[in-house]
Amino acid sequence: MAVRLALEPDGRGLLTTDLKAWVAATFGREPHDLAAFSRALTHGSQAADNYERLEFLGDRVLGLVMAEWLWDLFPDEPEGQLSKRLNALVTGHVCAEVARSLGVRPHLRLGKQARDDGASDSDNILGDVMEALIGAHYREAGLESARAFIRRAWADRVHRTDKAPQHPKSALQEWAAANNRKPPEYAILERSGPHHAPRFTVQVKVGRQLEATAIGASKQDAETAAARAMLEKVRR
Template identity: 70%
Template sequence: MSEPAAWLAQLFGRAPVDLSRFERALTHSSLSEGNYERLEFLGDRVLGLCMAEWLFELFPDEPEGNLSKRFNTLVAGATCAEIARELGVPEHLRLGKQARDDGALGSDNVLGDVLESLLGAFHLEAGLDEARAFVRRVWGTRVHAQAKAPQHPKSQLQEWAAAHNRAAPEYEVADRSGPHHAPRFTVVVRVGRGHEASAVGASKQEAETAAARALLQQLRDVTPARGRRNASA
């Protein structure tokens, strides 16, 4: 058994029947037209279904809003990329030289997409039941990690602005750099006058989320200090 086949057998608990499908799932567009993009399209939907029904089962008393918060965190590109690294996906990713030189091997966008493409390939080969079992196995600790549904940083910042009678947060793309397959976005977020932060991400959404998180941290750092001054006055 080849090294990729052995790794896939360990990853999914069964040897691949059609190794070429999984090889395509691990192939970046910089190397071949026969790349992971179509399989990623399928895998994204498989992951969404598996995660949605799992959360529906696990949290029977939670409203749709809380389930959506959990769902969005668990299927986010950054989460998928973390799992991909834990599973050893970067060691088996097939990239063209330019993409490798440009850092695609460490890109959350690329790694997250490849994990979904592998899930799509596994779904085609083994069916939904085994794809579901795989999702529950590798996402397991993350699903159970938070007793309370996580609040997305952008939603948190929106609520802070409303609670403090400020205008809604404004997001601006300050810069876009990098090649097509590994872009870098710099986003600035502002709330009223005097409150702003910036962050970089592999997508506009990722950069906006990081910027919102950074501004929230600034606001948390400032608020206790004001409280201490008021208490001592």
């Protein structure tokens, strides 16, 4: 009987056999180059040989596969609607959701400070790692296998709604215009944390009376979260 050991989020004591089994179960085939998948799970706080280059590649593969998939699924939609769907499905937040659902967190390799700062649950880092894993799988197994994996991993999300999802900042902008309000204004209230795991606190205001605040691992993530929080307020 195989026994899976519990692992620290930074990957200390990471067993090669454990990682190999997880990759095989996740991607549907045993990896030939396990080092590439290990690199895809490695944050810059842990080693110089980290996920960044694989993330660059995986981001492009994900975008291509998703665009092709949406083209097939929604043949009557114009470019603008398809773009909304694409942008909503490849955001760091959604990639992080997929990463969590696949059990990525226990395999992350993080430096001690990044781990202590909560980087193992950062949408920014998990999203980047998810793209890096796609890049590693694409290099090893090719586009067809990468396409099959992405369609499995995103299956419940791409069909989540018949209407093209709208980015929270765009939705808030439209709400303000429709209700004769001033355009939303965003301001960074605080930037904290180390360079490799920053935390941004952003406030959004619509006029003088409406405001909402949120925290994110990047300025963009924090602004998106603030816009989402504001929408929840005004739609109650």
